[in-house]
Amino acid sequence: MFKINENYLKLPGSYLFxxxxxxAREYKAAHPDKNVISLGIGDVTQPLxxxxxQAMHAAVDxxxxxxxxRGYAPDLGYEFLRSEIANKDYKARxxxxxxxxxxxxxxxxxxxxxxxxxxxxxxxxxVCDPVYPVYVDTNAMSGRCGDYIKESExxxxxxxMPCVAENNFVPALPEEAADVIYLCYPNNPTGAAATxxxxxxxxxxxxxxxxxxxxxAAYEAYIHEDNIPxxxxxxxxxxxxxxxxxxxxxNAGFTGTRLGFTVIPKELTAGGVSLNSLWARRCGxxxxxxxxxxxxxxxxxxxxxxxxxxxxxxEYYMNNAKVIRESLTSAGYEVFGGVNAPYIWLRTPKGxxxxxxxxxxxxxxxVVGTPGSGFGPSGEGYFRLTAFGSYENTVEALDRIKKxx
Amino acid sequence: MFKINENYLKLPGSYLFxxxxxxAREYKAAHPDKNVISLGIGDVTQPLxxxxxQAMHAAVDxxxxxxxxRGYAPDLGYEFLRSEIANKDYKARxxxxxxxxxxxxxxxxxxxxxxxxxxxxxxxxxVCDPVYPVYVDTNAMSGRCGDYIKESExxxxxxxMPCVAENNFVPALPEEAADVIYLCYPNNPTGAAATxxxxxxxxxxxxxxxxxxxxxAAYEAYIHEDNIPxxxxxxxxxxxxxxxxxxxxxNAGFTGTRLGFTVIPKELTAGGVSLNSLWARRCGxxxxxxxxxxxxxxxxxxxxxxxxxxxxxxEYYMNNAKVIRESLTSAGYEVFGGVNAPYIWLRTPKGxxxxxxxxxxxxxxxVVGTPGSGFGPSGEGYFRLTAFGSYENTVEALDRIKKxx
Numbered sequence: 001m002f003k004i005n006e007n008y009l010k011l012p013g014s015y016l017f018x019x020x021x022x023x024a025r026e027y028k029a030a031h032p033d034k035n036v037i038s039l040g041i042g043d044v045t046q047p048l049x050x051x052x053x054q055a056m057h058a059a060v061d062x063x064x065x066x067x068x069x070r071g072y073a074p075d076l077g078y079e080f081l082r083s084e085i086a087n088k089d090y091k092a093r094x095x096x097x098x099x100x101x102x103x104x105x106x107x108x109x110x111x112x113x114x115x116x117x118x119x120x121x122x123x124x125x126x127v128c129d130p131v132y133p134v135y136v137d138t139n140a141m142s143g144r145c146g147d148y149i150k151e152s153e154x155x156x157x158x159x160x161m162p163c164v165a166e167n168n169f170v171p172a173l174p175e176e177a178a179d180v181i182y183l184c185y186p187n188n189p190t191g192a193a194a195t196x197x198x199x200x201x202x203x204x205x206x207x208x209x210x211x212x213x214x215x216x217a218a219y220e221a222y223i224h225e226d227n228i229p230x231x232x233x234x235x236x237x238x239x240x241x242x243x244x245x246x247x248x249x250x251n252a253g254f255t256g257t258r259l260g261f262t263v264i265p266k267e268l269t270a271g272g273v274s275l276n277s278l279w280a281r282r283c284g285x286x287x288x289x290x291x292x293x294x295x296x297x298x299x300x301x302x303x304x305x306x307x308x309x310x311x312x313x314x315e316y317y318m319n320n321a322k323v324i325r326e327s328l329t330s331a332g333y334e335v336f337g338g339v340n341a342p343y344i345w346l347r348t349p350k351g352x353x354x355x356x357x358x359x360x361x362x363x364x365x366x367v368v369g370t371p372g373s374g375f376g377p378s379g380e381g382y383f384r385l386t387a388f389g390s391y392e393n394t395v396e397a398l399d400r401i402k403k404x405x
Numbered sequence: 406m407f408k409i410n411e412n413y414l415k416l417p418g419s420y421l422f423x424x425x426x427x428x429a430r431e432y433k434a435a436h437p438d439k440n441v442i443s444l445g446i447g448d449v450t451q452p453l454x455x456x457x458x459q460a461m462h463a464a465v466d467x468x469x470x471x472x473x474x475r476g477y478a479p480d481l482g483y484e485f486l487r488s489e490i491a492n493k494d495y496k497a498r499x500x501x502x503x504x505x506x507x508x509x510x511x512x513x514x515x516x517x518x519x520x521x522x523x524x525x526x527x528x529x530x531x532v533c534d535p536v537y538p539v540y541v542d543t544n545a546m547s548g549r550c551g552d553y554i555k556e557s558e559x560x561x562x563x564x565x566m567p568c569v570a571e572n573n574f575v576p577a578l579p580e581e582a583a584d585v586i587y588l589c590y591p592n593n594p595t596g597a598a599a600t601x602x603x604x605x606x607x608x609x610x611x612x613x614x615x616x617x618x619x620x621x622a623a624y625e626a627y628i629h630e631d632n633i634p635x636x637x638x639x640x641x642x643x644x645x646x647x648x649x650x651x652x653x654x655x656n657a658g659f660t661g662t663r664l665g666f667t668v669i670p671k672e673l674t675a676g677g678v679s680l681n682s683l684w685a686r687r688c689g690x691x692x693x694x695x696x697x698x699x700x701x702x703x704x705x706x707x708x709x710x711x712x713x714x715x716x717x718x719x720e721y722y723m724n725n726a727k728v729i730r731e732s733l734t735s736a737g738y739e740v741f742g743g744v745n746a747p748y749i750w751l752r753t754p755k756g757x758x759x760x761x762x763x764x765x766x767x768x769x770x771x772v773v774g775t776p777g778s779g780f781g782p783s784g785e786g787y788f789r790l791t792a793f794g795s796y797e798n799t800v801e802a803l804d805r806i807k808k809x810x
Contacts, residue, residue: 001615002584003525004675008683014690035691039521039797043476053469056698057462070661071448106511106663106693113691117546120408137690141522179407210406256475257468258511278413285419285542286518288511291699292661293461365732 007143008013012150014133016374017041023358024368031366037397038368039385042188042343044253046316048156048297049309052252055300059293073289075280077104077261081295084302085261089246095233101265101276103283104298106290108218108247110258113138115214115243115262117286119180119280126159126178128171130189130375130382132216135182153377162378163190165336165347170198173205174293180208184216184230186223189384190345191337193228201237208243212270213242218260221251221314238296239265243275250342252301252310259290259298317342323385327398342387345372357383365400412548417555419538421779423470428763429773436771442802443773444729444790447593447748449658451721453702454714457657460705464698479683479695482509486700489707490666494651496681500638505671506681508688509703511695513623513652513665518543520619520648520667522691523683524585531564531583534578535594535780535787537621540587558782567783568595570741570752575603578610579606586611587636589621591628595600595750595782596742598633604640611646617675626656626719628745644670648680655747657706657715664695664703722747726792727801732803733768747792750777760789770805 020040028036062068082102090097105111112134121143127135136158139145146157154160159178161171169192185194206213215232223230232242244263248254264276300306321338328335334347348357354371361367372382425445467473483557487507495502510516517539527546532540541563544550551562559565564583566576575596590599611618620637628635637647649668653659705711726743733740739752746794753762759776766772775789
């Protein structure tokens with residue numbers, strides 16, 4: 001008799017964005033005259049860069065001609081893309097990454113979840129709190145999290161590392177040993193960045209405890225301060241303990257175009273086994289690569305024109321972030337993030353809960369954001385706004401918030 | 406201390422196509438004057454259809470304009486594509502599939518592997534022998550196959566169902582109960598098709614034993630005979646026991662473009678739990694959809710022009726299949742497949758092993774095929790040729806084989 005994976009039944013409902021959406025719809029239905037602005041969702045709005053569009057048109061034409069048609073891609077991804085990554089993302093920052101340490105994928109979300117395939121079930125994971133929910137949910141699906149405790153909103157076998165204003169949203173090293181540590185910097189949702197010194201402590205911890213760090217660097221392109229490392233491999237010894245996952249979603253607007261990559265250095269071993277070879281086997285068996293056309297689009301992001309154009313998109317969003325930060329600060333809010341990340345994390349005023357502030361903001365400014373508590377219990381009392389809206393909407397939303405008082 | 410998934414270490418090397426490639430390279434190096442023709446690999450060679458190319462250009466342009474730009478896709482895939490599938494793949498054949506029973510993916514290989522995520526480890530799988538290796542390898546990775554026995558080339562906890570000429574390459578029902586049964590018709594590698602009566606027996610077996618059938622219909626578009634079902638849902642009761650996986654790789658040449666889908670009817674439950682809802686949760690958590698541009702390409706396959714053009718590609722390949730079948734038959738070979746599938750499966754002459762015949766064919770006709778034993782022990786004494794080459798190469802290869810005697 002067939003049996004399902006019972007771990008799925010332990011998952012609590014994933015209601016954050018659906019509840020946000022429902023409340024916004026209900027408000028609009030009750031107030032058809034009001035113009036509601038969303039600064040809630042982490043999806044980009046700017047169109048793809050002209051260099052990317054041009055590259056995709058050229059690749060589409062190649063696929064229409066027998067002489068230039070491409071069938072199955074190489075398992076790791078096309079070398080034209082991997083060599084751009086190795087040179088411009090890593091070598092240019094003093095980090096040597098070999099071409100066969102880079103695995104092109106359909107995006108960081110897939111990789112963040114799928115990477116667990118090569119880990120034993122018998123590992124304890126540690127995550128930041130608040131956190132992007134994919135790390136925990138995918139581990140829960142494969143039985144690594146124990147049971148979900150509704151009262152504490154936590155899983156019994158997961159180590160949670162609170163990230164709050166008091167520790168600048170970079171957690172303390174865990175007291176109990178953690179086998180797999182998920183870190184995301186620049187951080188979603190808090191917008192915090194980790195300095196090289198802060199990250200080095202984590203690398204040292206992982207080396208000392210033979211732990212693995214899964215480092216989600218999806219927001220790397222938003223880094224603006226000099227003392228913030230762009231890759232965990234800028235830290236000493238990281239190649240022996242860290243996997244780095246990157247995305248084209250936020251640095252080039254590929255949320256609907258789907259491209260990312262994972263780096264697994266060959267020095268990274270466990271019990272003498274190379275994790276690079278395990279992941280290669282996983283990719284060769286359960287994946288058939290990102291589309292040729294999309295890999296060419298990714299290559300164009302690294303061209304001179306592509307870099308200038310995608311940089312301009314990032315600056316557009318970061319200008320929104322600046323508007324949000326400065327407006328909120330001048331209105332008396334305590335504000336975090338938004339300097340090296342497209343997320344602004346604010347402390348809710350007057351001791352309101354995150355959801356109370358959500359309702360208050362919607363009712364009084366017609367602005368939709370995301371309650372911090374939706375990302376984990378330590379997010380309670382915080383609230384997330386994103387810089388991914390249009391400039392006009394961002395300015396209008398912040399004017400309303402300032403007037404709201 | 407971090408621990409790897411030890412199941413990966415049990416996997417035998419996947420040497421079939423690498424050994425085929427190495428032997429072909431060595432032969433070419435030793436005989437630089439010879440023109441070696443490959444009819445070995447299951448990859449398409451015809452360029453994408455003009456209707457598909459046109460749709461992708463249009464979609465690329467949409468992505469370059471703010472007004473028409475698309476970010477994250479809906480979790481299940483765009484409705485414009487799912488409704489074409491529901492109407493033209495299913496409703497047109499008398500099968501009602503709801504839009505939320507269709508999940509768009511990046512290809513059938515990913516789905517064939519990932520579907521195991523929602524199955525308990527504690528299921529016994531049954532596969533055909535010979536078989537496409539992904540079903541077994543992905544189950545072995547998640548610990549469902551026991552240990553690999555080198556002598557028998559089989560896993561200790563897997564039920565193998567021999568498919569040989571004597572049973573027309575459609576296996577007998579297993580004597581021991583199987584929980585998850587992988588079936589692929591039209592079949593890779595044997596080229597066999599299953600009639601509705603044959604498939605109905607499997608559906609009846611699954612219903613009686615509360616088993617699940619994972620039905621891989623990647624080669625559905627190659628069906629040419631009337632009594633062959635295009636979907637397992639043409640069988641009575643299949644919605645209660647079968648998952649169907651389809652691909653655009655072989656019906657529209659998308660091997661390098663990546664698109665597929667999985668159908669999980671809402672009637673399919675286990676212990677009262679809907680598998681559709683489990684898979685929806687899996688897709689929403691570990692996947693972010695196929696690119697918008699590629700989903701538009703898929704939609705174009707269903708347009709009037711797209712259907713005519715992709716049908717012409719299939720007929721081109723099937724004409725190659727006819728050339729291979731008729732030439733081999735006239736040369737005295739015992740030949741199977743190639744009528745409802747792009748694969749021709751032949752019995753090796755004079756009792757040669759599959760690898761002996763590989764060497765013989767390469768040395769005497771400079772043609773590369775795939776040894777049947779590479780797909781499983783019951784493939785020993787068989788050999789696979791594919792119809793995916795050019796017409797000219799196919800004719801030339803078969804002329805040589807005929808002359809070889």
